[in-house]
Amino acid sequence: MTGKSRFGIVASPFSRALIALVAIVALGFVFHADGAFYKWSTHRDMLRQVSVYGILACGMTVVIISGGIDLSVGSLLGMIAVVFSILSIHRGWSPWLAVPLCLLLGAGCGAVSGGLVARFGMQPFIATLAMMVFARGLAKYLSGGQKISNYMQLPDGSFQNMELPAFYNLLDTRLLGDNVAAVTLVFLMCLFICWVILSKLRVGRYVFAIGGGENAALLSGVPVMRVKLLAYGLCGLFSAVAGICQAAQEYQGDPESGGGYELSAIAIVVIGGTSLAGGRGGILLTLLGTLTIGYLEKILSINAVGEASRLMLTGAIVVTAVMLQRGKQS
Secondary structure, three states: OOOEOOOOOEOOHHHHHHHHHHHHHHHHHHOOOOOHHHOHHHHHHHHHHHHHHHHHHHHHHHHHHOOOOOOOHHHHHHHHHHHHHHHHHHOOOOHHHHHHHHHHHHHHHHHHHHHHHHOOOOOHHHHHHHHHHHHHHHHHHHHOOOOEOOEEEOOOOOEEEOOOOHHHHHHOOEEOOOOEEHHHHHHHHHHHHHHHHHHHOHHHHHHHHHHHOHHHHHHOOOOHHHHHHHHHHHHHHHHHHHHHHHHHHHOOEOOOOOOOHHHHHHHHHHHHOOOOOOOOOOHHHHHHHHHHHHHHHHHHHHOOOOHHHHHHHHHHHHHHHHHHHHHHHO
16 A cells, blocks of 8 residues: 555654644643643653653664664663762762763663674563663662662761762753753754664664564675664663663662653654564654653643553553554555
8 A cells, every 4th residue: 555554544654653743732732731731831841751761762763673672771771870870979970980881881781682682593572671670680789779869878877968969960950041951952962863873874774674674684794793782782872871861850869760661662662653573763753752752641641640541541552553553564
């Protein structure tokens, strides 16, 4: 079929994602919670709240286009939040040292998952599930199961109130006349980096080629193993960025932080229109998916809809998005 799918929806993934976003925003104008949706602060806060999910979705987009999946991003976020808080708050490390180390740690964990997939032929679901469990366990081990904040318990049982590093305030600040959160700018930077990789670099074409058919890509001379290592390494890197931002926003490193975030990241990518089968998609679609999920969450929040209903609705939307993808491919 061309032009339209069996569901009568415009076949272009970008068009479908844009229609979904417009539909959600239109709901906001109808269910505006006594005018709350009309205020700029609502949209500004939505962008701030969804930015961490969006950063995770950037890395997830690259992995899914390559034909894989990464279930470890939420746990990596929690682990990095703990490590960054320990280094920057308790150890007093400069952000010039703590940030690069955390980024390397995240990229390294992602590369380990990629190595299990590319070198040992392990299913991405299994490899990243193992990394998810390992990273969560490491976060709890390093933190002793406690949140790492500027209140540090001393050996005698008393607590010391330590000064919060200025870097935390920098990442949690609002810029451009108090209109844009710093974490939103970080999200936009991650989007730009992914766009350059997928659209302007040769490795981006390799990622699409592997997702479209790994055997054919291998026969065409694509370095499949290295590209998969890069894809999963990038996903781990963006998870580390999200973990640092999460720690800065919460002013602490919580070993339970990021639980379920991997599902939100996958939902964003799928709702945006990137195919779970691999080989098709793009980072601009992920931006639309991020805004769609962000507005959906915000509209439900300002209308006091419970978390249970939000989760069920999000699940239904993901299923619908996947069905529309299958309809187009038929």
